[in-house]
Amino acid sequence: MALWSSESWTRISKVRGESPLIQCITNLVSMDLMANVLLSAGASPAMIHSVTEIPDFTPVVQGLCVNVGTLSDEWLPSMKAAAKIAREMGKPWVLDPVAAGASGFRLRACLELVEMRPTVIRGNGSEVMALAKATVGSCKGADSCVESTDALEAAKALAKSSGAVVAVSGAVDVVTDGERVVCAKNGVPMLQRITATGCSVTALITAFVAIDPQNPLEATASALAVFGVAAEMGMEMAKGPASLRMQLIDSLYNLDESTLRNRLNISSLPCL
Amino acid sequence: MALWSSESWTRISKVRGESPLIQCITNLVSMDLMANVLLSAGASPAMIHSVTEIPDFTPVVQGLCVNVGTLSDEWLPSMKAAAKIAREMGKPWVLDPVAAGASGFRLRACLELVEMRPTVIRGNGSEVMALAKATVGSCKGADSCVESTDALEAAKALAKSSGAVVAVSGAVDVVTDGERVVCAKNGVPMLQRITATGCSVTALITAFVAIDPQNPLEATASALAVFGVAAEMGMEMAKGPASLRMQLIDSLYNLDESTLRNRLNISSLPCL
Amino acid sequence: MALWSSESWTRISKVRGESPLIQCITNLVSMDLMANVLLSAGASPAMIHSVTEIPDFTPVVQGLCVNVGTLSDEWLPSMKAAAKIAREMGKPWVLDPVAAGASGFRLRACLELVEMRPTVIRGNGSEVMALAKATVGSCKGADSCVESTDALEAAKALAKSSGAVVAVSGAVDVVTDGERVVCAKNGVPMLQRITATGCSVTALITAFVAIDPQNPLEATASALAVFGVAAEMGMEMAKGPASLRMQLIDSLYNLDESTLRNRLNISSLPCL
Numbered sequence: 001m002a003l004w005s006s007e008s009w010t011r012i013s014k015v016r017g018e019s020p021l022i023q024c025i026t027n028l029v030s031m032d033l034m035a036n037v038l039l040s041a042g043a044s045p046a047m048i049h050s051v052t053e054i055p056d057f058t059p060v061v062q063g064l065c066v067n068v069g070t071l072s073d074e075w076l077p078s079m080k081a082a083a084k085i086a087r088e089m090g091k092p093w094v095l096d097p098v099a100a101g102a103s104g105f106r107l108r109a110c111l112e113l114v115e116m117r118p119t120v121i122r123g124n125g126s127e128v129m130a131l132a133k134a135t136v137g138s139c140k141g142a143d144s145c146v147e148s149t150d151a152l153e154a155a156k157a158l159a160k161s162s163g164a165v166v167a168v169s170g171a172v173d174v175v176t177d178g179e180r181v182v183c184a185k186n187g188v189p190m191l192q193r194i195t196a197t198g199c200s201v202t203a204l205i206t207a208f209v210a211i212d213p214q215n216p217l218e219a220t221a222s223a224l225a226v227f228g229v230a231a232e233m234g235m236e237m238a239k240g241p242a243s244l245r246m247q248l249i250d251s252l253y254n255l256d257e258s259t260l261r262n263r264l265n266i267s268s269l270p271c272l
Numbered sequence: 273m274a275l276w277s278s279e280s281w282t283r284i285s286k287v288r289g290e291s292p293l294i295q296c297i298t299n300l301v302s303m304d305l306m307a308n309v310l311l312s313a314g315a316s317p318a319m320i321h322s323v324t325e326i327p328d329f330t331p332v333v334q335g336l337c338v339n340v341g342t343l344s345d346e347w348l349p350s351m352k353a354a355a356k357i358a359r360e361m362g363k364p365w366v367l368d369p370v371a372a373g374a375s376g377f378r379l380r381a382c383l384e385l386v387e388m389r390p391t392v393i394r395g396n397g398s399e400v401m402a403l404a405k406a407t408v409g410s411c412k413g414a415d416s417c418v419e420s421t422d423a424l425e426a427a428k429a430l431a432k433s434s435g436a437v438v439a440v441s442g443a444v445d446v447v448t449d450g451e452r453v454v455c456a457k458n459g460v461p462m463l464q465r466i467t468a469t470g471c472s473v474t475a476l477i478t479a480f481v482a483i484d485p486q487n488p489l490e491a492t493a494s495a496l497a498v499f500g501v502a503a504e505m506g507m508e509m510a511k512g513p514a515s516l517r518m519q520l521i522d523s524l525y526n527l528d529e530s531t532l533r534n535r536l537n538i539s540s541l542p543c544l
Numbered sequence: 545m546a547l548w549s550s551e552s553w554t555r556i557s558k559v560r561g562e563s564p565l566i567q568c569i570t571n572l573v574s575m576d577l578m579a580n581v582l583l584s585a586g587a588s589p590a591m592i593h594s595v596t597e598i599p600d601f602t603p604v605v606q607g608l609c610v611n612v613g614t615l616s617d618e619w620l621p622s623m624k625a626a627a628k629i630a631r632e633m634g635k636p637w638v639l640d641p642v643a644a645g646a647s648g649f650r651l652r653a654c655l656e657l658v659e660m661r662p663t664v665i666r667g668n669g670s671e672v673m674a675l676a677k678a679t680v681g682s683c684k685g686a687d688s689c690v691e692s693t694d695a696l697e698a699a700k701a702l703a704k705s706s707g708a709v710v711a712v713s714g715a716v717d718v719v720t721d722g723e724r725v726v727c728a729k730n731g732v733p734m735l736q737r738i739t740a741t742g743c744s745v746t747a748l749i750t751a752f753v754a755i756d757p758q759n760p761l762e763a764t765a766s767a768l769a770v771f772g773v774a775a776e777m778g779m780e781m782a783k784g785p786a787s788l789r790m791q792l793i794d795s796l797y798n799l800d801e802s803t804l805r806n807r808l809n810i811s812s813l814p815c816l
Contacts, residue, residue: 027319028300028319028572029319031573032304032739032740033304035573035739036739036785036786036789039736039737039738039739039785040784040786044687045739046646047572047573047613047614048614048643048646050614050616052647052649053615053646053647053648053649053650056646056647056648056649056680057646057647069319070319070320070321070322071322072321072322072324073322073324074618099320102318102320102328102329103325104325104328105325106325136328192311193311193312193525194311195304195307195311195317238522239522239526240312240521240522240523240524240525240526241308241311241312241521241522241525242517242518242519242520242521242522243518243519243522245308246786246790247787248786249784249785249786250782250784250785250786250787251784252784253786254783254784299591300572300575300591301575301576301579301591304576305576342591342594343594344593344596345596346618371590371592374590374592374597374600375597375600375601376597376600377596377597377600378597408600415588464583465584465797466580466583467576467580467583467589468576510794511798512794512797513580513584513793513794514584514790514791514792514794514797515790515791515794517580518790
């Protein structure tokens with residue numbers, strides 16, 4: 001644990017110091033919160049999605065976050081074009097397969113993006129299972145009906161087949177590269193009552209992997225834990241979902257080393 | 273009043289317990305607040321607008337909210353496709369005809385959507401009058417120049433011609449099915465200084481009608497009053513529009529039965 | 545200074561009293577904050593971007609704000625169509641050339657918009673230099689690598705060639721019509737950790753120029769200073785970027801004459 005907290009502190013400090021430029025091609029609901037989470041963590045967000053300027057712009061970013069939340073036929077080519085450049089140039093890119101199993105169109109799009117070899121895939125249990133099994137039928141919109149820990153085997157299989165680190169969010173966040181498994185246990189249940197918190201942690205993962213591209217599994221676990229710690233700190237002052245949202249961002253901005261050390265809760269299996 | 277407060281409490285409790293999946297095809301300004309209002313009320317929002325996946329997705333939702341705020345030629349077919357499925361499958365769907373009289377394009381689009389038989393139409397006085405009279409010329413963008421109570425006859429006419437329950441927001445909210453008229457008097461004037469509060473209450477109406485589809489007039493009045501009560505509670509702690517926005521969402525999340533009973537103000541005509 | 549504070553108070557009072565209708569064709573990240581900033585200042589925002597309804601709608605607005613943040617081939621024609629109507633009808637319109645140097649596509653689009661004779665152009669140092677020199681290569685996304693004061697000569701050149709008032713945001717905001725130079729010094733550094741604050745101040749400039757179209761340089765400086773004063777007031781209560789965002793909007797809503805007089809800091813050259 002001491003190693004995890006020290007390394008996680010190093011990572012958030014690097015994000016603050018280097019301010020990596022993170023391109024986000026993300027859903028329309030999440031843009032405001034995602035940009036503010038990245039800014040409060042010290043990163044530099046750029047919501048640029050036009051397929052016309054991706055050839056100029058994606059080559060200069062440090063990381064790419066692709067989120068299919070409000071997917072459309074118009075935006076999918078941009079996602080693929082940016083992912084292609086990121087992959088070819090060896091830049092980290094992270095996929096958030098929102099509601100992957102909600103329709104055939106969405107599932108196919110997500111599977112095509114998975115084939116473009118994201119560095120990390122972060123979803124909830126239902127989304128990861130939909131991708132691992134390539135089947136439509138997540139029970140409900142963007143919410144999950146599967147505990148993250150129950151999706152562990154699906155996550156391992158997806159990691160092996162895709163070559164990506166796979167993170168499954170839930171009461172406990174599970175991160176795996178197909179062999180190793182790490183559990184990030186920080187966070188609060190009320191996050192589920194705030195839109196785009198999952199999307200935003202995916203963007204934070206992108207920033208962490210951008211400044212530590214050699215250790216995507218560890219960087220992913222650190223980002224999940226740092227976001228969870230900020231949520232716990234925020235929850236102590238919050239009175240509901242909207243004040244939690246505000247306090248979370250403020251806490252992420254103000255997070256210091258001793259608080260992180262005292263709160264960080266990352267471990268190996270078993271998660272619970 | 274005792275009946276209204278008891279039934280309204282039953283409805284918000286059902287939203288919390290059943291967490292209805294509400295598809296929102298809404299304007300780009302409103303997405304964040306609308307999703308957070310639905311989540312804080314206990315519903316499950318899904319901002320899915322691609323015409324490609326509507327045939328897969330709309331059949332599984334419990335309610336559909338269509339809002340034309342940032343209308344474009346690209347989004348209108350999605351709105352119609354989803355409304356068609358909702359109507360054919362007997363699912364409740366609610367129309368928010370933002371700035372209906374601002375242009376010929378917008379008015380025609382709204383009238384076409386009205387013909388697709390929404391369960392509820394919620395607008396301000398100017399919007400309802402534009403629809404009832406089928407004329408361009410609302411005085412100003414998304415704001416109204418007509419008191420809700422002055423639009424009552426237009427609302428009744430629109431309800432009769434469309435078969436929808438019509439709600440007119442204002443200092444007092446008026447709800448009618450063409451025959452009966454109910455007045456929902458909760459709320460605070462500062463809501464007009466926060467973007468997308470009208471859009472968000474339309475989404476909340478959708479959630480209430482989704483869990484009580486047999487009583488669209490009553491469910492609509494309950495949703496308007498619950499939102500207004502949350503605004504009143506928030507206003508006691510707010511110092512301006514942005515803190516009100518936060519407090520409103522927290523209050524909606526925390527609303528309990530006794531507070532609702534003490535504050536709820538729904539009545540029959542005369543409204544004032 | 546007494547003159548500046550008295551005139552600035554007159555301008556914000558006019559915005560509150562006349563509630564000018566401001567059309568915003570803006571990036572997807574900024575819509576929520578921009579609308580709320582305009583509402584809290586007393587203006588009436590309208591996010592209407594469909595090229596189909598611009599011929600009906602733009603003629604009735606008092607001002608137009610065009611922001612290219614999430615530019616695409618689909619939105620650019622709307623920006624041009626609205627700018628053309630504004631220019632032909634003598635309505636003020638303001639351009640925010642976000643990340644102008646980030647790609648050839650974006651630079652060309654911005655230069656074409658500049659040719660349509662905006663009343664005011666507001667950007668950061670890098671953006672203004674990219675426009676003045678017509679070269680790609682801003683160092684980083686939407687952030688600047690140039691101090692506003694170092695971009696002064698570029699701003700003057702751009703003002704002369706375009707006929708627009710040019711405002712360069714930074715630690716000190718610099719405003720010039722090519723001859724005169726005014727420095728607006730209010731504000732706080734933490735604004736850079738909140739997304740869309742630059743976009744929102746451009747919208748506020750639009751509202752100020754809309755109610756004082758004969759004095760675009762003075763109205764622009766007033767808007768920048770008023771926003772900066774609200775940020776300073778908010779900063780006294782804020783604990784991080786998210787609470788600052790909330791407090792800023794509340795402070796803008798509550799701003800009174802004596803506070804403005806005590807805090808306003810506008811001067812001629814030298815700025816520092």
